[in-house]
Amino acid sequence: MPTFEYFRKKLEHTGDLLSVVKTMKTLSAVSIRQYEKAVESLEDYNKTVVSGLHILFYRNPRISAQISRQNTGKVGVILYGSELGMCGQFNDEIASFMTENLHKQDISGEQTIVLTLGTRIAGLLEANNHAVERIFSLPGSVKAITGSVRELLVQIEDLRTKQNLELIFLFYNKKTSGASYTPHMIQLWPLNLDWLKELSQKEWESHCLPFYRTDERKLLSGLIKQYLFVSLYRAFAESLASENASRLAAMQAAEKNIQEQMNELQTQYNHLRQSAITAELLDIVSGFEALSE
Incomplete structure (x- = not known):
């Protein structure tokens, strides 16, 4: 039968765990x-880059011919996961989302060259016999994202040169509201030609068209580099926000379970204590009655 000391230790350990969760x-x-602030602050920068592409394609729609898609059959995949655990189904959901979307486009595992952000997602893919070309560590703060993006851009350029990638996709979780998020995919390379065509046909907002003297x-090369930088930076920030949102939801559920367990332990402890007090009182009464006789 559990003793007072057993329940005291259980309550103490459960209380420590609750403090960690909180x-x-x-x-x-x-x-x-x-x-989230990092994503918001990126909007103006992104708008500037898109405006640059807009005026360039608006003035010369034929320049889109320079953005060609090579028919090599090789596809680059950049998959954002987590570095740490305790974030629910965060990694499983984005890995499943990637698999489903590649399958819809008839892209097999043999065609893909996968780069993962986070060791957890890499381990999940390798456990399912999906080869990973390289694993990148995730930045631990907003300030470190820029360095991670530059490192990733160098790797992407190296793969494009050596492997002649036909397509490059980004897969990451995008925060929606509260502690919820949704898997998201974008085509990083080549730029979406339908979108570029739409830019070339879209009227400029003002009567004064910007001019440029640069070749x-x-x-175009400079704007594309900036566009790639913005896309990767946003994916980092969105994914990290989603990871923490998933972890927050997991910790909220854990906190509720721990509090319920503590309440149950406290109830059992109080019951045991009351039983002991009752037994002592009965012993006293019995002794008093025996002396009275």
Whole structure:
């Protein structure tokens, strides 16, 4: 039968665990906000880059011919996962989403060259016999995202040169509201030709058209580099915000379960204590009655 000491230790250990969970909840909530701010601050920069592409294609729609798709059959996949655990189904959902979308486009595993962000997602793919070309560590803060994007861009350019990739896709979880998120996919390379065609046909917002003196090819190359940078940076920030949102939801569920367990332990402890007090009182009464006789 459990003793008082047993219940005291269980309550103490459960209380310590609850403190850890609450701390992780707080850290996740703070992290979500900083990554959300990073996404928000990126909007103006992204708008500038898109405006540059807009005016370039508006003035010369034929320049889109320079963005060609090579028919090599090789597809690059950049998959954003997590570095740490305790984030629910975060990695499983984005891995399943990637598999489903590649299957819809008739892209087999042999055609893909996979780069993963986060060791957890890499382990999940390898456990399912899906080869991973390279594993990148995730940045631990907003300030570190820029360095991670540059490192990833170098790897992408190296693969494009050596492997002649036909397509490059990004797969990452995108935060929606509260602690929820949804898997998301974008075609990183080549730029979507339908979108570029739409830009070339879209009227400029004002009557004064911007002009440029830079060679169109150099300008296009520079804008594409900035567009790739923005896309990767946004994916990092969105994925990290989603990871922390998933961890927050997991910690909220854990906190509820721990509190319920603590309440049950406390009830059992109180019952045991009351039983002991009742037994002592009965012993006293019995002794008093025996002396009275």
